Amino acid sequence: MVGAATALAMPPTGAVAWPVIFLTFPVLVWLIDGAGSGGGRGIKAAAGIGWWFGFGYFLAGLWWVGMAFLVDADKFAWLLPVAVAGLPAGLALFTAAGTALARALWLPGPARVLALAVGLTAAEWLRGHILTGFPWNSFGYALAQDLRLAQGAALGGLWSLTFLAVALGALPAVLGDAPRDTARPWRWVGLGAAVFAGLFAFGAVRLATTEVGTVEGVRLRLMQPNLPQDLKFRYAAKDAVMAHYLKLSGDLSGPARPKITHLIWPESAFPFFLSREPDVLAKIAELLPEGAVLVTGAARAEERPDLGPRRYDVYNAVQIVDARGTIIATADKVHLVPFGEFLPFQATLESLGLEQLTRVQGGFSAGSRRRALVVPGAPLALPLICFEVIFPGNAVPGGPRPTWMLNLTNDGWFGDTAGPHQHFSQARVRAIEEGMPVVRAANTGISGVVDPLGRVVARLDLGMEGILDADLPKSVAAPFYAQLSDAIPAALWCSGLLIVIFTRRAQQAASTAKLS
Structure with missing residues (x-):
């Protein structure tokens, strides 16, 4: 349900509903908080949570893909359930990998929202590249529903927006923490609010001052x-x-x-x-x-x-x-559409009687x-x-x-x-x-x-x-x-990872000192 609700942040409802990420990502944080204990067990539980989150998200956001199988219904309608449920199930494996990575980096306190951003951004980037790639409805598009926030894509592209969407969206989760210093969660929330306001202000100024003839x-x-x-x-x-x-x-x-x-x-x-x-x-x-x-x-x-x-x-x-x-x-x-314009292992699957949706014998060929x-x-x-x-x-x-x-x-x-x-x-x-x-x-x-x-x-x-x-x-x-490609999102991701690693080490050192 939480993953499905997150799909409201995408069109056609995203223009008004994109702030839903400030409700759903905190729930994902709390679910991972409770994901078992002890190394491998916790990671496995977090992967399961991520898979169900991703399955709901992609099912609610991509159900319409099945409509293509009704165009030539006598030939392809039998594949409709496979497309509607199978595609989300496969894409959810990336979300599962992202939450598993996040759980491997997990730590008490506010920095765990960065662990989630690190894990899910890596998973989304892989989803956009592996097996020809399919970055459809990446989480960063939630922020892009507001044109002022979307201007952040000029700085760091979709993957930076994805990192920020997860990190900022998950940040309200820290308000439920019980910190040693009661002001500490508010510092993180204040920092997140400043980042959000800066992104909004940058976009507003860019739209107001950039002349386009x-x-x-x-x-x-x-x-x-x-x-x-x-x-x-x-x-x-x-x-x-x-x-x-x-x-x-x-x-x-x-x-x-x-x-x-x-x-x-x-x-x-x-x-x-x-x-x-x-x-x-x-x-x-x-x-x-x-x-x-x-x-x-x-x-x-x-x-x-x-x-x-x-x-x-x-x-x-x-x-x-x-x-x-x-x-x-x-x-x-x-860049051809798998199963739409060509079949993986084209000759083998055609020999079994399968066709891509366009029904071109042998499939389309890709430009060089x-x-x-x-x-x-x-x-x-x-x-x-x-x-x-x-x-x-x-x-x-x-x-x-x-x-x-x-x-x-x-x-x-x-x-x-x-x-x-x-x-x-x-x-x-x-x-x-x-x-x-x-x-x-x-x-x-x-x-x-x-x-x-x-x-x-x-x-x-x-x-x-x-x-x-x-x-x-x-x-x-x-x-x-456009000039630097993925260099800026890579730097943002590495910065988040380093903050998580150093915070973990600081917590471990403090714990060791307390015991001694």
């Missing part, structure tokens, strides 16, 4: 078609899909000012390979005025003659089409590396397809630094649930971390333009059909996190 000569139009997910798989729906897209995109060559320079469609927009449909490219050419381009998600096939005739790799890509109907640039998705995208008429862009935008510190490639992030996604798999709200919220934090605006086009929503401070400039809500016109915000100077 717009890129001259760039006018975006985001198209949100709100297509049923199953329609996007059917080649027979090709004409209906294209007619819908063209009509919804509107007249780009009319007298309206400012003129649209970049039309943006969402991820995997077509139930076909765009490069193999010259009639579709011709219709796009008719739609685009001279000088304008279409930036769209599209699957693309690359022949593999080395594997035999009619063999090819399929990529989830961003493609740019010019006013002549020519595909002039492509960027492939690098993340690269910036040259978009005619706009600054250098960083394409991030679907959940590639949720990975902190791993978004920007080497070479010339892009100045905006292009996030094409299709959250239609998950219907009108919490998932798309959480996805959009995490994209906002990437904007703050990198100091770049995010332009996000989603099939069913949420589409929008977010400035480099995380402010939503324009937005189309979930389940809406329509277009959204907006200017492209400029980037700001690269924040500390």
Whole structure:
């Protein structure tokens, strides 16, 4: 129950309910306080507490993942219980490891809240990296629900916010202690309040004083078609899909000012390979005025003659089409979704009759590396397809630094649930971390333009059909996190660990002196 209640700190309820962490993390501290005694026994008990906390948290926060298995229900519905319960059960192993580490460092008194922050932050970082990583709803996003507190991501990124969310959230637990010096818990609470106030003040000042302009000569139009997910798989729906897209995109060559320079469609927009449909490219050419381009998600096939005739790799890509109907640039998705776009041990599981949700024979292939995208008429862009935008510190490639992030996604798999709200919220934090605006086009929503401070400039809500016109915000100077990556959260984590270790030693020395 305590873990499930913590999920209220995440969208769509997080905007008002994120302070729930000041109630739930103290309970977790008290539960670990009572986690057995004697080395291994206490650690094992704490791991069990952590697992149940994590299971409740992920079950309440990620139940919507099961909706994807109902899109093609006759094929995948039987996997619904596995997804809804199995994913939280697996992710909860990380929380269990975090509380076990915390219990190994546990000590009487206020410093144990730092032990919990050290343990859970390490576990969350591992969750974001092991087995391709899945840092969805990391605890730090609780603080990011307030835009002023979210500015802390510019300093130390998501992992610093995670450390602070756990440490500050757990701090009320010390008020129930019975200290030798009655003022001691209040000193810790006062220090925590000062840190919280400093973070809040930094964010408020940054939002009030940072000027963000717009890129001259760039006018975006985001198209949100709100297509049923199953329609996007059917080649027979090709004409209906294209007619819908063209009509919804509107007249780009009319007298309206400012003129649209970049039309943006969402991820995997077509139930076909765009490069193999010259009639579709011709219709796009008719739609685009001279000088304008279409930036769209599209699957693309690359022949593999080395594997035999009619063999090819399929990529989830961003493609740019010019006013002549020519595909002039492509960027492939690098970080694929396990079980959605590929299967672990693909050949073996396919031989057993299993498929990934996208039902692409052999699964999607990953791009060789993340690269910036040259978009005619706009600054250098960083394409991030679907959940590639949720990975902190791993978004920007080497070479010339892009100045905006292009996030094409299709959250239609998950219907009108919490998932798309959480996805959009995490994209906002990437904007703050990198100091770049995010332009996000989603099939069913949420589409929008977010400035480099995380402010939503324009937005189309979930389940809406329509277009959204907006200017492209400029980037700001690269924040500390963009320059130093995980160095600041690592320093924060090490500082917490050292405080815990030295406090333990001081307590042990005092205890020994008292006995002697």
